[in-house]
Amino acid sequence: SNDAENTAAHHRNTLQFNTYSHRKQLFSVCVTLSEATEEVSLDSPERQPILSDGPSPVITPVTPVMISSRADVFDRSPDQDEDEEENRDTFDIQISVSDPEKVGDGMNAYMVYKVLTKTSLSIFSRDEVCVKRRFSDFLGLHSKLASKYMHMGYIVPPAPEKSIVGMTKVKVGKEDLSSVEFVEKRRSALERYLLRTVKHPALLKDPDVLQFLESSELPRAVSTQALSGAGILRMVNKAADAVNKMTIKMNESDAWFEEKQQQFENLDVQLRKLHASVESLVCHRKELSVNTASFAKSAAMLGNSEDHTALSRALSQLAEVEEKIDQLHQDQACADFYLISELLGDYVRLITAVKGVFDQRMKTWAKCQDAQVMLQRKREAEAKLQHANKPDKLQQAKDEIREWEGKVQQGERDFEQISKNIRREVGRFEKDRVKDFRVVIIKYLESLVHTQQQMIKYWEAFLPEAKAIA
Amino acid sequence: IFLCVSPQQEGLDDGPDFLSEEDRGLRAVNVDLQTDATLQVDISDALSERDKVKFTVHTKSTLPNFKQNEFSVVRQHEEFIWLHDSFVENEEYAGYIIPPAPPRPDFDASREKLQKLGEGEGSMTKEEFTKMKQELEAEYLAIFKKTVAMHEVFLCRVAAHPVLRKDLNFHVFLEYNQDLSVRGKNKKEKLEDFFKNVVKSADGVLVAGVKDVDDFFEHEKTFLLEYHNRVKDSSAKSDRMIRSHKSAADDINRIASTLYTLGTQDSTDLCKFFLKVSELFEKTRKIEARVAADEDLKLADLLKYYLRESQAAKDLLYRRGRALVDYENANKALDKARAKNKDVLQAETTQQVCCQKFEKISESAKQELIDFKTRRVAAFRKNLVELAELELKHAKGNLQLLQSCLGVLKGDT
Numbered sequence: 001s002n003d004a005e006n007t008a009a010h011h012r013n014t015l016q017f018n019t020y021s022h023r024k025q026l027f028s029v030c031v032t033l034s035e036a037t038e039e040v041s042l043d044s045p046e047r048q049p050i051l052s053d054g055p056s057p058v059i060t061p062v063t064p065v066m067i068s069s070r071a072d073v074f075d076r077s078p079d080q081d082e083d084e085e086e087n088r089d090t091f092d093i094q095i096s097v098s099d100p101e102k103v104g105d106g107m108n109a110y111m112v113y114k115v116l117t118k119t120s121l122s123i124f125s126r127d128e129v130c131v132k133r134r135f136s137d138f139l140g141l142h143s144k145l146a147s148k149y150m151h152m153g154y155i156v157p158p159a160p161e162k163s164i165v166g167m168t169k170v171k172v173g174k175e176d177l178s179s180v181e182f183v184e185k186r187r188s189a190l191e192r193y194l195l196r197t198v199k200h201p202a203l204l205k206d207p208d209v210l211q212f213l214e215s216s217e218l219p220r221a222v223s224t225q226a227l228s229g230a231g232i233l234r235m236v237n238k239a240a241d242a243v244n245k246m247t248i249k250m251n252e253s254d255a256w257f258e259e260k261q262q263q264f265e266n267l268d269v270q271l272r273k274l275h276a277s278v279e280s281l282v283c284h285r286k287e288l289s290v291n292t293a294s295f296a297k298s299a300a301m302l303g304n305s306e307d308h309t310a311l312s313r314a315l316s317q318l319a320e321v322e323e324k325i326d327q328l329h330q331d332q333a334c335a336d337f338y339l340i341s342e343l344l345g346d347y348v349r350l351i352t353a354v355k356g357v358f359d360q361r362m363k364t365w366a367k368c369q370d371a372q373v374m375l376q377r378k379r380e381a382e383a384k385l386q387h388a389n390k391p392d393k394l395q396q397a398k399d400e401i402r403e404w405e406g407k408v409q410q411g412e413r414d415f416e417q418i419s420k421n422i423r424r425e426v427g428r429f430e431k432d433r434v435k436d437f438r439v440v441i442i443k444y445l446e447s448l449v450h451t452q453q454q455m456i457k458y459w460e461a462f463l464p465e466a467k468a469i470a
Numbered sequence: 471i472f473l474c475v476s477p478q479q480e481g482l483d484d485g486p487d488f489l490s491e492e493d494r495g496l497r498a499v500n501v502d503l504q505t506d507a508t509l510q511v512d513i514s515d516a517l518s519e520r521d522k523v524k525f526t527v528h529t530k531s532t533l534p535n536f537k538q539n540e541f542s543v544v545r546q547h548e549e550f551i552w553l554h555d556s557f558v559e560n561e562e563y564a565g566y567i568i569p570p571a572p573p574r575p576d577f578d579a580s581r582e583k584l585q586k587l588g589e590g591e592g593s594m595t596k597e598e599f600t601k602m603k604q605e606l607e608a609e610y611l612a613i614f615k616k617t618v619a620m621h622e623v624f625l626c627r628v629a630a631h632p633v634l635r636k637d638l639n640f641h642v643f644l645e646y647n648q649d650l651s652v653r654g655k656n657k658k659e660k661l662e663d664f665f666k667n668v669v670k671s672a673d674g675v676l677v678a679g680v681k682d683v684d685d686f687f688e689h690e691k692t693f694l695l696e697y698h699n700r701v702k703d704s705s706a707k708s709d710r711m712i713r714s715h716k717s718a719a720d721d722i723n724r725i726a727s728t729l730y731t732l733g734t735q736d737s738t739d740l741c742k743f744f745l746k747v748s749e750l751f752e753k754t755r756k757i758e759a760r761v762a763a764d765e766d767l768k769l770a771d772l773l774k775y776y777l778r779e780s781q782a783a784k785d786l787l788y789r790r791g792r793a794l795v796d797y798e799n800a801n802k803a804l805d806k807a808r809a810k811n812k813d814v815l816q817a818e819t820t821q822q823v824c825c826q827k828f829e830k831i832s833e834s835a836k837q838e839l840i841d842f843k844t845r846r847v848a849a850f851r852k853n854l855v856e857l858a859e860l861e862l863k864h865a866k867g868n869l870q871l872l873q874s875c876l877g878v879l880k881g882d883t
Contacts, residue, residue: 264736274728281721288714295707302700307693308847314854434738438879441747445876448754453867459861464856469847 013079058197072410093119093198093211097191099185109171110134113187115194117213123205129214135162137218139191144208145197150353151360153421155429157196158349160189188338192346199432204442209417254419260426261358268351274346289329296322310469317465321458335447343440348434354429361418368411375404506534511644513622514542518614522546523575525621535636535644536757543647547574550621552561552652553628554678556639563833564789564827567842569627570778572620576668593701605723613762616771623775684731687832690839691787696778698734705773712770722755743879750875754868761864768857777844783842790835793828800824 099114117129142159149156166182198204212218283404296319303315382397508531528542554571557563562584584606591599613871628634682688726748733744800821805818 056742214782263735263737267732270728270732270735274725274732277721277724277728281718281725284714284717284721288711288718291707291714295704295711298700298704302697302704305696305700307689307691307697308843311847312851314850318854334805415483428736434740440741441743442876442879445747445750445872445879449869449872449876450867455865456862456869459858459865463855463858463862466851466858469851469854 007331008091034265039389054357068328093117093204095191095194097187099120100187107171108201110136111170111183111186113190115213121204125214131213131216131218133212133218135160135190137212138193140218140220141208141212142193142195142251145203145206148206148208149202151418152305153357153361153418153425154200154202155350155353155357155425157193157200159193159351160186167237173324185342188342189346192342195344196350201427224453256423257358257361257419261355264351264354264358268348268355270346271344272353275341275348278336278341282333282341285329285333285336288331290324292322292326292329296320296326308469314469317462321462324458328451332447332451335444339440339447343436350429351438354426356459357422357425361415361422364411364415364418366416368408371404371407371411375401375408378404489632509629509635511622511625513618513625516614516618518575518577523614523617525618527644535641541645541647543644543649545643545789547572547621549643549652550624552650553639553643554624557628557634557637558563558785560637563634564793565838566631566784566830567779567782567786567838568623569631569634570775570782572617572624575617576615577610577613580606580613584610600728602679620775672697684832686836687787687790690783694780694784694787697775698784701773701777701780705770708765708770708773712762712766715765716759719758719762720757722751726751726755746875746879750871753871755851757864757868757871761861764860764864765857768853768860772849772853776849779842779846783839786835786838790828790831793824793831797821797824 041277094117096116098116099115100111101113102109112132112134115131115133118127122185139159139162142156146156163182163186166179166186169176169179170183197209198213203209210232213349299315299322300319303312303319306312306315364409378397378401382394385394385397388394510530512528514528515528518525524544524546526542527545529536530540551571554568557568561652584603587599587602587606594602628637628640634640682691692797729744729748729751733741733748735741736744752759794860800823804814804817804821807814807849
């Protein structure tokens, strides 16, 4: 399926990291480093800032607008369709993020990425579209999607994290290896973000997503600070706080939700632990690579000073083997990182989004409860007014009762809907999770196999040299 | 912590695949020695208690010098040092490469870790604690085996040397079953040592600067000075490389544990997947740890040993250099005496003594340095071959585990 191909394609890209060429550009270096900078800096005259939807969710769900003219297998509203198995087989869209290019100077500089979409889906206007986007555009997209869908219980894939330190180095024109690595890491993360977003059947059809992928000019996103990864976390925490402050605890009639929440909690703990261990492994493997290279040089020097000819040659050969092995360790560290570490990082962030969605459900329930409390009060007030002689107030009270009855009904509908959505979303999420982990771990094991095969080759070549010492 | 180990005890790893060759024939690790039936020395047992290691030195000999044909004594590290220093101080042995003293047993780091583990026992699960304890014990055991091997090699070198094996102190060391009471040199002696070393290094520079008429020794001097520095560098770099390797193996261990937990918790099909991968990593990280240990033994230890031996060879050259200087001074003194016609006989005697001393040292030094080269080449050959063979064995082991696991995982989908 194309899913696996996509994943494979972008992993192939990342495994070729070492041969990735970086176009050198000359920049004037900005001497002073200002305080915390954001991607979103000064307004440029030709772009009109458009405020993204506020983070506070609306009560009524927003249904995305259908723009396709032809009937298509994807032409379904997200409220229908429990089973989307067949969609997967006809899922035909490839996205790549590439060619990072620095625009501008000093602290106002930013990176622009090429986003290429290849698809046969009819909702797109062309088979192949290429646009240029900057990091804040991605954050802007995510903020819109989150505000539209999160309160409905949709798991919106989080955007990559902002990094002030990493970006500053790039801005001031440091052309060193860590800047190159940072840009590559971000490029890869942005690509994965888009792939995950379009994999979601509802998000794929969202007009903001389509605009992002197709439109040559995109309105600049402002206030992306609010809805960065950290921003989402803050929002989620606020919802969680609201839940904790509830006077009436939700009576969980559905054990499924309690069970799932606990499972995701456990998963979160273990994935974070695993992520930390893998990051440590990446670090130590890089260290091993450096130390092996250093030893190789030292062994070569030792070989040079050794006055027994055959031993001298063998030591030089040993130095060569170790040099090849250091490269092997370097490549393996890259695989460790791009395959496993980044996957784990992505999932830690995804699970935060999942937890957020559960909290949204709680919040919805709380609203429903509040409405019921309000209704009760209005009924009591009306009952009191029955015996007073104030016909206008009585009518008003009756009107308010009707209003709040409506709100209660809506609240109950919302709660039912979000519960239904979450069940479906979690099912989809888990399916994707299983697939992702399987594919990536198998790919990772294959990289380990390759490393060992190379090791065997190198040492097999060396053995006769060692035996030849006479 | 009490740890009683004999060098023949097998390693703690599972399966015959993971036993390393070091458990057999430790003696010949870094030196190519012919074992002579007339005098065989080995360390048959060792006991580690708190801050002392007690080595049981076992001797088998047909020589008439000893009261019995087979006997054992218990010795500590300081007594080995005493023996070594007695060789160094003996003028008769000036013309030989004195086998380098074994390094002091150093369990400090390992002991610290074990203590920390004990303190942190409350904060981890029983499984985690047991696992870490086992690993630390294995580490302790490895260091212990190494120190036994290094002390043994020293004794074997002495026993194999045609002249040193006859040394009286050596025989006392082997046979006298009481305490040699050499522990802790008194302050005066320590100060003397200090000054001796200072003078030596100053002299070393002086002597190294004088060009030798003898091509052989001139070449050896140049060679040894450079070689020693390069070996020092390689030794340090190999240590660092192996430490990183160990750290990476530790990380894989933690990853395996977490994957196991994930496997037991996961509600999807991934649970079996995680458990299988966890099992795989448990095995591969054992192999990685083994690789680091073997590299340590075959490469790092080899380099460390030749660092010490090349220093001992340099010391020999220094002693010869000193003898040469004395000889040249005696010549000059003789010329002066002859010119003044005063104390000529005395000057002649001194000159002859110096000449004989110098020539004696030169003769044996030449042979010693040739033997040193032979031993070095043989030791490097043996260890590099074994290193390559072990690397291959482990890589193939790893590969087989990975491929078989991949086969199962791919088949499951």
